[in-house]
Amino acid sequence: MSTLTESMRLVWLVPLLPLLAAAAIGMRMLFCRQHGDRHEPLTAGLASGAALGALLLLLLFDLAALLNGVPETLRSGEWLAIGLTQVGLSFALDAYSLPMATLVALIAWIALRFSATYLHRERAFPRFFLGMCLFLAGMLLIVLAGNAVLAFVGWELAGISSWLLIAYAWERPVASANALFVFVANRVGDAAFLLGIGLAVWSVGSVEWAALSGDGTLSVVSARLLAAGFVLAAVVKSAQLPFTPWIARALEGPTPSSAVFYGSLMVHAGVFLLCRLQGLLLQVPDMMLLLVVVGLTTALYGGLCALVQSDVKSALIFSTVTQVGLMFLLCGFGLFWLAACYSGLHAAWRAYQFLLAPSYMHLVRRPARPVPNWLARQSWLYSAALQRFWIEALANSLLTRPTLALGRDVRALDEQVIDPLLGTPRADHEVAKNHATATDELIGGHGFAGRALFAFAEWLQRIENRLLLRGNDSMMKPLRRIGRYADAIELLLEQPRYLMLMVMATMVVIL
Template sequence: MSWVGLIPLLPLLAALTIGIRMVTGSAKGETGELTTARIGVWMNLGALLLLLVVDGIALFSGTPPVATLGTWFESGPLQVSISFTLDALSLPVATLVALIAFLTQRFSVNYLHREAGFHRFFFGMSLFTGGMLLIVLSGNAVLAFTGWELAGVSSYLLIGYAYERPIATGNALRAFVTNRVGDAGFLLGIVLAVLWLGTVEWAEMGIRAAEFGTLTAGMLALGFVVAAMAKSALVPFSPWVARALEGPTPSSAIFYGSLMIHAGVYLLIRLQPILEQSPLMMGLIAAIGLLTALYGWFGGLVQTDTKSSLMFATTTQVGLMVVACGLGWFTVAAWYLALHASWRAYQFLVSPSYLEKVGHESHDKAPSRSRGLYTAAIQRFWLEAIADWLLMRPTQSLASDVNTFDQRVVNRLVGLPDTSIGPIRLDSAAASGRDVVRAHGAAGQLLQWAARWLNAFEQHLVFRGDGRLNRVLKRLGGYLFTVESLLERPVYLLLLIMATFAVIL
């Protein structure tokens, strides 16, 4: 099964090829759409066909539970392998991921025809497909984290698909910052696994965690649970996913309707041997899932557009899957995940047609009772405001401070002009005696001093009509003009040619 690594590699190669074509300018405009679409769709289809072959081998002759292709890196006793899990959980989910990704990309060929970001979209979709296949098929936490990051980056790129719109870029920033919290939790889980268990392989982690007891298993699972909460938009990380619908409908369907929103649930199912060692963590997961389901249900009741209603319904269903994991019904959660992903992808993809038939969005009215609950649902239980206060505002403040430091300190040190100073009119600057260019930093000051000295030399010695240097230059110019006029005469020109031949011979 050494060729199983081609399954996630094919979509990543598609993303690389499309990216190279975008950089070189060959993927540009409507003329390059067909080639870009073929690269993305056919590479994805290749991954799906390979998965179907592996599924057939697993059904009729069996496959090894883990296929190890080699060593990625090792440091001391720690060794991280390039390994893929081929069990009854990963293969069906991976096949579903490849199938939904293929259908969505094929749907997008016509849906995004003549869009300015057509090539960027297929780049992001191919990158996301490869990342999701890595998450599902990886045999260890480090390889899964690689796919985790690829899926997050592609999500950020496609939420900000219309990057000229501040709302789109702001929502992309919300999703990016929130998921960084989950990434920190995932890294914490990897570090604890290395320190306490000495391995990052999923199968070995479950076996060794049972030897360390309940407390160790709970602490180890905590980081991964935080990662699952952020990626699957569980309370209190739920607000970002409704904002993520700013991207095109196909990306909303595959990211937040069917696949990436379930990545956290899949991670919890994969951690079943570890979670079962900590009843307290299981109870916490069930409580978080229940709160998420209630949040999605109440929030969905007050939505007035189709995509937001579908997104809150997805949040509710994901919360119920997490409840099933917390109660120990991991097999039920896996079946629930597959069925819901298939149905929700279909709903998101047909939502534009539904809107075209209906012709307008629905509008709700405030109920006469439970106005407090209605207000809380409209405000999304103020989780969004809290997230902005805790995550968005500090990030934006840090970015503003870094930009100010760059303008006022770094630019001046290297001698770049200060962009905060407006343009200077050349005529007004010359009339007032001011410098046309304002220098900053040591290099800038030195260049400005040299420019001033040369300007003084020109003004006092060259441009003045009564200057001694000017008289000398005029006399020298007269001599040169006389020589030039003599050389233009035919006699002197013929003499010059004969002298040239004499020198050559």
Template structure:
């Protein structure tokens, strides 16, 4: 068994190794020039290997001392008035297991990406974001305070959005990244509200002080049922967004626009399970609040049903895997809602490893399916499942059609969430323009709308504008020029 001091140093090393790789590689890219692929991969993979070795040592010590609960204080980050932001890591059975999982899968995906992204224009950018994601995720799972968890949570979200839009020369990836970003922003309000509520109710942000400092999963938190329910539901809103739970999971299939390694890392193995980890971490709150546990179980069950129905009718491999991931994560939330925390942790670890392998093999899955069909050519098609045989044919056809349309979740979200937010944004923009015009003494004009500057330039120089328009070919000229 390692000493507490050594465990603290190993925990800090596991988190800071990819952070050092990100800082070194980012400074080199910013100040000098793009390094070679060999230098990039060696820097990042070496840092991830160091992180994995430190995580394995911490996990072995946690297994040898199963009741270990060790907060590691790295000192204050900043102070504002009477509040001090402390950087505290937590070493226990849950954090040690998650640190091993995160560092292991990040290293495997990084090694796979060396060949997958060879000679890709964004090779260095991908590994830079991989190091940043590893830093954020390791900080998230080893955080001893809700403040540090929030910082890691935001780093994971930022890298997720940037990697979805990795192929930004096409229109679909940036559009999918915007959808992911909006969902994250809306749901992260719950985590921010939960952090503020925790400070207000418990007067602390450290897990040990709020939950009693017992071995995970611990006993019921020393809070009232109403306070525990409010805090747990705030945190669950954030978990729903990050883990793509019903009805907020329509962004998950669209996030597959990123490279296959990032899809395996984020939406097959690690990032999509961050919400599950958050609920496992706040298990003492759920012990105090049966209402919050019931809500978590019901949402997880609805997600599992939705994911399995939609996933069975998908025509592409990555969308089918995305909905299969949604289904399994929903089952994990059901297990958490029923109080089966150890089962949920084992389920998380096993599912992350399996789904990562399936995501990495997704490009070759089509060939495998064709070979299987060729081997079974001429055989009768398999029968429908039990539900398909028992339910009326009209209901089966209706469910099939709804599954093809993904239950119209995206149009509903755009109509009920996106459109009202856009209207509020436009209203606030008009109010801001009026206030700026009133304070500056300049009357509000229609010329302040987008594109007005170009119109003013055209009016100021009519000759230039006429010449510019004269050289622009029309659609008829373009058709004539085609052979």
């Protein structure tokens, strides 16, 4: 059985397999000009094969853990240094990471198999599987990482793949706008995660999860600041209030991606992070109280909004928000093991529901359930739930619009100040230059006759420039005098009597 235990040193292969599959799909997208039906099986096979390989490896590790126990943390050398703090390629293999990683690989493999048929003949078929492979690699890194820096790499991989698949139909303005909203909202959580890493280096001198849990010797202020960074990251990633609005926008992507991202896996990443840091959180009672308040209010918010939804996926996503809020509530009460079990069971059930969502209209023969009477009688509460308590509009005003305005200001500063200082031609000058070049290339003389005609035209152009564009030239005076005479004649001809005289003269000539 020692061979099984030794095989756990290959844990780095688990996130690497989907990364290699994503690289292979990306290379095929770059160098394969045609992406028809005959190319789909290979693309889908690469993605589902990588997920299956990761799943089989994790099942082998689970067997080794059951028979011989787990080594808790495996370290595979150093790969980064933050000041005096060394960051290693460490992987955590414990009662939290191994079951969650196995569930992630299983759900991702099922979703990828489902997607091969669901997205058949889609124009962006390879791009979808590329994003799914990146997401699987990111989620596996989040749950298997032994330190905060490696987990942050997975955190960002999951986030960027989520953004790519929300904007799957990028030619639609709604899809692009929703992807931007989700991207900006999640950057708040990413900044908080980075803040937590920085505080860990400063206060603890290590980014390993085991060291961050501490032994109770960390000062209250340092523990509170350190916990605040990671708690904020968890709140944003799991779409808890006040950051809930982004998750409803994220449903713009294809149904299989909604199933694994927001229905079952990524939405539970915040809960997993809290369970990983339970030793630290237990030292900060006020942060635990904050988790109770956030979880309870989010559960109430999600439950009320779910009751008034008219489509399947929106109802499911607000139900998911409610359940994840209850998991935060459990974490706030210190029941981390119950929250972890709850998240695993909920992930499996919600993935099944989301994958079944396209068939609900055919499976359900009765009309949708009406709004409960107690909610229908409270018109103000019903309206607020229907408008999702106006949090989305507030988030749009506070996040998306300022970001777009900042982007426009930076672009204007770059074009009007930075480029002239550096001597870079402005865009409008480049357009005018290209237009002039295109015009010169379009009007060109070929052969003796063509070149002679072109030379004659240039000579006439020089004469025109000399006569008309130089105001002090002596040749302009006669031309101006002739112009004044012509204007006088035109004014006379416009008089009625002279007009009648011209008509009578014309009649005389005709007769």
